[in-house]
Amino acid sequence: MDYQTHEVRDIDVLVIGGGIAATFAAIKAKEAGARRVVQVDKGTVGKTGNSCFAAGVIHVCFPEDDLDDRLMRLTRAEGYLAQQDLIQDHLQDSYPILEDMRRYGVRLVMNPDGTYGRMAGRGAYPVVMFYSTQLMDALRQHAQAIGVEQVNRLYVSELLAGNGEVSGAVGFHQYSGDFYVFRSRSTVLATGSTYYKGIHPGQRDCTADGFGMAYRIGATLCGGEQNDQPANAMPARVDVGPGMNKWMGEGAVFRNAKGERFMERYSPKLKERSGLPQIIAFFCIEARMGRAPILMDATHLGPENMERLYQMLPLPQREFESIGVVKDGKFQKLVEFCPTGPTTRPGVVVDRSYASRTARLFAAGEACSPSAVVTGLAAAATSGARAGASAARCAHDSNGIVGDNGLVGELRERAFGPLARAGGLEPDHVLLELQEAVIPYDVLLLREGSRMERALKRVETIRDQDLPMLGAYDLHYLRLCHEMRNLVLTAELQLKAAIQRTETRNILREDYPFTDNVNWLKWIMVRKEGDRQKWWTEDIPIERYPLAPKREVELAYLWRVPRDLGIVSIQDGRVQWEFEK
Amino acid sequence: MGIRKIDMKLCIGCNVCVDVCPLDVIRLNPVSKKAYIKYLRDCQSCFLCEVECPEDAIEVVAVHERRMVTAW
Numbered sequence: 001m002d003y004q005t006h007e008v009r010d011i012d013v014l015v016i017g018g019g020i021a022a023t024f025a026a027i028k029a030k031e032a033g034a035r036r037v038v039q040v041d042k043g044t045v046g047k048t049g050n051s052c053f054a055a056g057v058i059h060v061c062f063p064e065d066d067l068d069d070r071l072m073r074l075t076r077a078e079g080y081l082a083q084q085d086l087i088q089d090h091l092q093d094s095y096p097i098l099e100d101m102r103r104y105g106v107r108l109v110m111n112p113d114g115t116y117g118r119m120a121g122r123g124a125y126p127v128v129m130f131y132s133t134q135l136m137d138a139l140r141q142h143a144q145a146i147g148v149e150q151v152n153r154l155y156v157s158e159l160l161a162g163n164g165e166v167s168g169a170v171g172f173h174q175y176s177g178d179f180y181v182f183r184s185r186s187t188v189l190a191t192g193s194t195y196y197k198g199i200h201p202g203q204r205d206c207t208a209d210g211f212g213m214a215y216r217i218g219a220t221l222c223g224g225e226q227n228d229q230p231a232n233a234m235p236a237r238v239d240v241g242p243g244m245n246k247w248m249g250e251g252a253v254f255r256n257a258k259g260e261r262f263m264e265r266y267s268p269k270l271k272e273r274s275g276l277p278q279i280i281a282f283f284c285i286e287a288r289m290g291r292a293p294i295l296m297d298a299t300h301l302g303p304e305n306m307e308r309l310y311q312m313l314p315l316p317q318r319e320f321e322s323i324g325v326v327k328d329g330k331f332q333k334l335v336e337f338c339p340t341g342p343t344t345r346p347g348v349v350v351d352r353s354y355a356s357r358t359a360r361l362f363a364a365g366e367a368c369s370p371s372a373v374v375t376g377l378a379a380a381a382t383s384g385a386r387a388g389a390s391a392a393r394c395a396h397d398s399n400g401i402v403g404d405n406g407l408v409g410e411l412r413e414r415a416f417g418p419l420a421r422a423g424g425l426e427p428d429h430v431l432l433e434l435q436e437a438v439i440p441y442d443v444l445l446l447r448e449g450s451r452m453e454r455a456l457k458r459v460e461t462i463r464d465q466d467l468p469m470l471g472a473y474d475l476h477y478l479r480l481c482h483e484m485r486n487l488v489l490t491a492e493l494q495l496k497a498a499i500q501r502t503e504t505r506n507i508l509r510e511d512y513p514f515t516d517n518v519n520w521l522k523w524i525m526v527r528k529e530g531d532r533q534k535w536w537t538e539d540i541p542i543e544r545y546p547l548a549p550k551r552e553v554e555l556a557y558l559w560r561v562p563r564d565l566g567i568v569s570i571q572d573g574r575v576q577w578e579f580e581k
Numbered sequence: 582m583g584i585r586k587i588d589m590k591l592c593i594g595c596n597v598c599v600d601v602c603p604l605d606v607i608r609l610n611p612v613s614k615k616a617y618i619k620y621l622r623d624c625q626s627c628f629l630c631e632v633e634c635p636e637d638a639i640e641v642v643a644v645h646e647r648r649m650v651t652a653w
Binding site for chain 1 (some may be wrong): 629
């Protein structure tokens with residue numbers, strides 16, 4: 001292959017990713033005095049990943065809000081697996097970050113008196129609204145204006161690391177095929193998470209690339225089995241979304257196949273505005289009882305609701321129009337919903353400065369473990385901001401850029417490997433196999449040990465038999481091959497962690513319906529050591545945190561509700577479905 | 582479904598759709614200097630190309646381009 005190799009040297013902070021976490025990292029690194037900041041994305045910065053499709057709302061903790069109460073809610077949403085000090089930092093930073101966004105040119109919904117317009121969304125606190133894709137356009141332009149160098153369409157395939165330190169990254173340009181070596185004093189991974197390219201329009205480029213890159217250089221990962229949002233819920237049969245927060249905020253409801261508004265039964269107070277762990281769990285229980293499909297009914301929304309939806313969700317509303325669900329400014333049909341692929345994630349373990357346990361490597365947004373960064377734009381932004389500033393300090397304090405001991409040649413060969421196997425397996429074929437193993441709801445959302453073991457066997461077969469055979473016709477497919485490699489690894493880590501967690505904590509597990517606060521206030525960690533995968537647990541320092549659950553074992557809330565409704569009973573420590581008796 | 586067509590009569594070859602597509606579905610034909618759909622099966626119907634096309638030359642329909650594996 002005659003693609004050229006280019007060296008990009010003397011970078012203070014290299015940021016990998018093009019969403020809000022990455023762009024904030026780049027901006028804040030620059031503001032903190034880093035001279036050369038390079039941001040690399042496999043798409044186009046600001047038009048990539050989750051952020052540019054975010055559903056028009058940001059969860060910000062305002063000075064007048066009760067920070068302690070918000071901390072409690074987020075900590076509970078994480079089942080007490082949160083790094084509470086980081087969550088506290090995030091809440092404190094979220095309002096200044098909102099002000100930053102406004103200063104950078106992001107348009108937010110304001111009241112006539114100049115205060116922020118806030119409206120009800122899911123959850124207890126009102127949210128701030130913005131105008132769809134304008135947010136990331138403004139951030140991208142601001143980053144460029146202050147001198148961040150942005151490189152688009154460059155797929156970063158590996159981190160450069162040696163002697164326990166990260167010294168940059170390598171990758172190939174998807175148009176020219178040229179190979180790039182970025183040499184940096186510090187590096188921020190902000191590559192997002194994944195939904196396994198399932199029903200989540202606008203996010204099929206979120207392919208867990210950062211987890212793969214970090215794992216392969218021996219970084220410590222954690223949280224493959226958990227997240228504050230175990231999945232999202234999206235329209236099932238059409239490419240529309242995300243927007244549930246807004247649709248539900250405006251008054252849309254969910255109905256099961258019998259036409260019942262089932263969320264009233266499970267969650268009488270918040271109903272459809274419940275947290276995603278509840279919505280996903282109760283969706284799964286309805287499906288398990290044969291009451292799917294689940295339909296969103298928004299046909300009753302009036303002109304004022306629709307006007308706001310068009311303002312905040314222009315893309316999803318246009319998508320609904322294109323298939324006749326919305327016509328003449330009104331919802332005409334019910335829309336089938338179901339959970340997306342599982343979104344628990346084996347993210348990079350970070351400390352309060354968003355430094356990983358590997359020197360000179362930082363992480364931000366959903367590239368971090370779920371205990372560190374909760375789902376959503378605000379946490380992505382605040383973590384990005386802190387990671388960027390920390391990376392700039394690290395670059396400033398560093399003596400220079402460490403060498404790579406001839407690693408580049410090997411990484412180049414690895415990057416282009418699939419091109420030499422043009423007759424190999426298509427990445428699409430492997431993707432389908434992987435999706436069938438991990439997306440069905442009764443694998444990672446309604447869990448049971450033997451079902452997860454079966455899924456893991458399938459994933460290991462894909463890993464051992466399919467991945468070595470992946471072949472690429474051209475550079476576009478080459479990117480897909482690398483994405484597949486990262487997706488398969490993520491599925492493996494996710495399943496192994498989920499099998500280990502023998503309890504129900506935020507995510508239903510039929511064979512372990514209890515929440516075990518005696519034995520399981522622990523994080524499940526993994527790291528690659530040589531060719532070996534090392535797994536261990538670390539105790540959560542719960543006594544150092546403001547909030548702690550009672551140290552007892554109790555039936556998980558998510559099972560208590562269906563038990564009290566007579567849907568399940570608990571026998572011999574397992575869930576029994578009443579309809580199966 | 583996904584991206585259905587790029588109207589060649591309207592396309593001015595400005596490259597905006599190529600730049601904004603997160604999945605690298607669209608490329609510019611080096612001969613005609615107009616955009617074309619190169620990797621249709623990767624389209625996720627995100628509508629960025631349709632919304633950002635300055636000439637309204639692109640039509641997208643929000644139906645999965647491929648059969649989707651769903652939760653049930």
